[in-house]
Amino acid sequence: MHIFEFQKMMSRLFFHRDYERGVEETYCWLVEELAELGEAIEGNDREAMEKEFADVIAWLASLANIKGIDLERAAIKKYNGKCPKCNQSPCQCTV
Amino acid sequence: MHIFEFQKMMSRLFFHRDYERGVEETYCWLVEELAELGEAIEGNDREAMEKEFADVIAWLASLANIKGIDLERAAIKKYNGKCPKCNQSPCQCTV
Numbered sequence: 117m118h119i120f121e122f123q124k125m126m127s128r129l130f131f132h133r134d135y136e137r138g139v140e141e142t143y144c145w146l147v148e149e150l151a152e153l154g155e156a157i158e159g160n161d162r163e164a165m166e167k168e169f170a171d172v173i174a175w176l177a178s179l180a181n182i183k184g185i186d187l188e189r190a191a192i193k194k195y196n197g198k199c200p201k202c203n204q205s206p207c208q209c210t211v
Numbered sequence: 212m213h214i215f216e217f218q219k220m221m222s223r224l225f226f227h228r229d230y231e232r233g234v235e236e237t238y239c240w241l242v243e244e245l246a247e248l249g250e251a252i253e254g255n256d257r258e259a260m261e262k263e264f265a266d267v268i269a270w271l272a273s274l275a276n277i278k279g280i281d282l283e284r285a286a287i288k289k290y291n292g293k294c295p296k297c298n299q300s301p302c303q304c305t306v
Contacts, residue, residue: 129302170289194265
């Protein structure tokens with residue numbers, strides 16, 4: 117599934133709720149989901165990790181929907197097959 | 212670009228560095244990138260927001276690469292066109 121399609125699906129499912137909740141609270145939810153991902157990683161529970169990775173990308177997409185940012189375009193613009201710092205593939209940065 | 216392809220590209224570009232850095236430090240970088248996204252949103256600078264959204268999804272993919280998690284599969288498993296809580300599209304959850 118394209119990043120764009122996933123973001124669109126999130127919009128279909130949740131935009132009415134995301135828009136009502138607003139940017140700040142949605143950002144806080146994303147922070148909370150990232151904390152939960154951290155806990156799942158600490159516990160090294162594969163199923164929990166999968167769910168939390170899913171939640172982080174889902175809330176990231178929700179936040180992008182509220183701000184009207186195309187996540188796929190933004191991602192490809194910065195990471196277009198080369199390291200954005202050293203311009204090499206693979207990255208050859210020394211720090 | 213598929214979520215899977217983006218994750219693969221991150222692996223090609225950065226896995227040697229991600230693996231060496233390890234899970235904990237990569238997680239910390241992701242937390243830092245999310246903070247930067249928060250600042251970009253506060254500043255309401257579209258270009259900065261795009262870069263930070265890109266960085267968050269990039270570091271999320273790097274973290275998934277280290278843990279051997281398929282981000283696209285995880286995302287689709289949990290969000291398969293319906294809300295995972297109320298099972299409706301769009302979401303009809305009341306809380």
